Structures are given as C-alpha cells and as structure tokens.
Amino acid sequence: MPELPEVEVTRCGLAPQLTGRRVVGVRVRNPALRWPVPARLPEVLQGATFRDVARRGKYLLFDCGAGWLIVHLGMSGSLRISDCATPPAKHDHVDIELDDGRCMRLRDPRRFGAVLWVEDDPRRHPLLSGIGPEPLADDFSGETLWRATRGRGIPIKQALLDGRLVAGVGNIYANEALFQAGIDPRAPAGRIGRVRYADLAEAVRAILRRAIEAGGSSLRDFADSAGNPGYFQQEYAVYGRDGQPCRACGAPIRRVRQGQRATFYCPDCQRR
DNA sequence: CGCCAGGCCTGCACGC
DNA sequence: TGCGTGCAGGCCTGGC
Numbered sequence: 001m002p003e004l005p006e007v008e009v010t011r012c013g014l015a016p017q018l019t020g021r022r023v024v025g026v027r028v029r030n031p032a033l034r035w036p037v038p039a040r041l042p043e044v045l046q047g048a049t050f051r052d053v054a055r056r057g058k059y060l061l062f063d064c065g066a067g068w069l070i071v072h073l074g075m076s077g078s079l080r081i082s083d084c085a086t087p088p089a090k091h092d093h094v095d096i097e098l099d100d101g102r103c104m105r106l107r108d109p110r111r112f113g114a115v116l117w118v119e120d121d122p123r124r125h126p127l128l129s130g131i132g133p134e135p136l137a138d139d140f141s142g143e144t145l146w147r148a149t150r151g152r153g154i155p156i157k158q159a160l161l162d163g164r165l166v167a168g169v170g171n172i173y174a175n176e177a178l179f180q181a182g183i184d185p186r187a188p189a190g191r192i193g194r195v196r197y198a199d200l201a202e203a204v205r206a207i208l209r210r211a212i213e214a215g216g217s218s219l220r221d222f223a224d225s226a227g228n229p230g231y232f233q234q235e236y237a238v239y240g241r242d243g244q245p246c247r248a249c250g251a252p253i254r255r256v257r258q259g260q261r262a263t264f265y266c267p268d269c270q271r272r
Numbered sequence: 273c274g275c276c277a278g279g280c281c282t283g284c285a286c287g288c
Numbered sequence: 289t290g291c292g293t294g295c296a297g298g299c300c301t302g303g304c
Contacts (some may be wrong), residue, residue, distance in 0.1 A: 025287090034281085034299070058279075074303075075278035091301085111301045112279060126280080154294070163280075170279070177298070262277080 002073040004135070006166035007058045010079055017081050018050040018062070018104065025097035029088065029168045034074060034114045037094060045069070045096065057131045057167035061122045069123040074112025079104055131167045132231035135204050140166055149189035156192060157185035158259045160204070169204060172209070172239045175264050177203040185263045186256070186271040206233055226249030238264040
C-alpha cells in the first residue's frame, strides 16, 4: 500500500541507480493499468537517458531528457531494479531495460497504478495540475488548510484525503495525523480553528517524515530486497487497531466508515 | 463463496 | 447557467 512515504523511499532508492543510465529497451507485458500504458512508450524511451527522479504527491516523475515518464503505484505497485535475466513474476507488467544489463521493473497485482509519458512539464499534466501543496514543503501549513476549508462541512478526515488540499496524504497517515493532533476525524473541516490546524499540519509533517525515515533504513538493500518490510506498521497509533487499547489513554480504538473508507480514532484523545 | 482493503479519477445530484 | 460541493461508482487481486 504505497502512500507518500513509500513513494518517496522508492524515489530515493531508484534515483542513484537510474541517473545517467540509458534505456536500451522497453517491455510491456500487460498495458492494462489504470490507463493503458502508451503504445509508443518503447519508441519514445528507447535511447533516452535518465536525468533525475522527482515526486509530486504520489506520482513519480522520471526526467528522461526527451520527456517525462510518470508512474503512479496505485495501491499495490512497486518499482525495483532487477537483473534483466531474472524471469518476470506474474504481475511484473513493465520492464525498462538499462544499459548495464539491469532493468526497472514495475509490479502491480491490482493494476490501479499508471505509467504515462509526457513531452512537456509533467506538473501541468491534467492529473497533476490540480494537486495541492506538498506536505513536506514550505507552502503547506495550518494556514493553508484553514483557508481551504472555510465554509466546508466535509469531515476533516475526508478533507485530508483530498489531494487538492494537501498532496499525497492517504488513509493510513490521515488517521495517524488526526490522532496525533487530537482531532476527531468526524469534525467538520470548516469549524476547526487556526490553532488546531497548525497542530494538524505539524502532525502530518511529523508522521510522514518519521515514516520516510523508517523506510529509509532499508534503503541500502532496496534494489534487491524481495518483499519490503513496513517497520512503521508496528508504530501505528490507531490505524487497524479497532478494539485495541489506545496507546495514550487505554480506551478502545474505534472504527467507523467515512466516505467508504475505514477511519480509526480514540474516542477519548480525539475531540471535535 | 462473499467481502474487504487500498488510491483517486470520474460522473452524478444537489443547492446557491 | 454555472459553479462549488459532497457522494458513490469503478477499476483489480489477494487474503480472510
């Protein structure tokens, strides 16, 4: 379940291995991802050299000189560097072969992910142009959240999942950040004040940073690690813990449904 | 067998 | 009429 931290850890793992490498071939075994993998991907990528790997929200942006490869991992996708000779597994849909005999291999069992190609600024692509501030950048703050939610009745949990307010906060970290900020996920976003939004923004940052650091510790063997461990899972305060005691006060964690997504919270620590 | 999880785009219905 | 808003559907597989 790649959320922003997993995508960032992926970016950090891939960048040094890709930068300066030339593409010598592209193999698309199954183009049926969320959107079809562009049929012309092999021809446009052939001979291109990777210059950089960036990230916007949960989108990975590969600067290939002639254009940009955009990859979204959906909810079951992973990218790793493999030996080209290693036989692909069942859900290995795309290989991008490099000039050193290795390849970047996309695995995505559920195929909610996407592989796109654009020739100009990927941030202007329709899928990316409306994305809100990066949570770890300076233009995200309690103030931006406060301003964006004036007059809105939507529960704060669902507002946090809206990528136009803040980029890349998924279900797990929305739950965790609200716990850390002591805010009831059902509280109407428009009725939360500046001070609490400052706490919430800080909680979002802290949670994401911590998760990235935890993932970063596995960076060394990133390329060849088989299934990736999620250390951070051990540390969840509320996510997936319904019925278990709150780590802060002992009250049983509750689970409710908001917008067809599971929400977890502590009824005592989190207030409207 | 059925249900659920996950991200997030898309389309619809609604009210001002 | 257009817009902002809030909801629900859809995509897909594996695990319970």
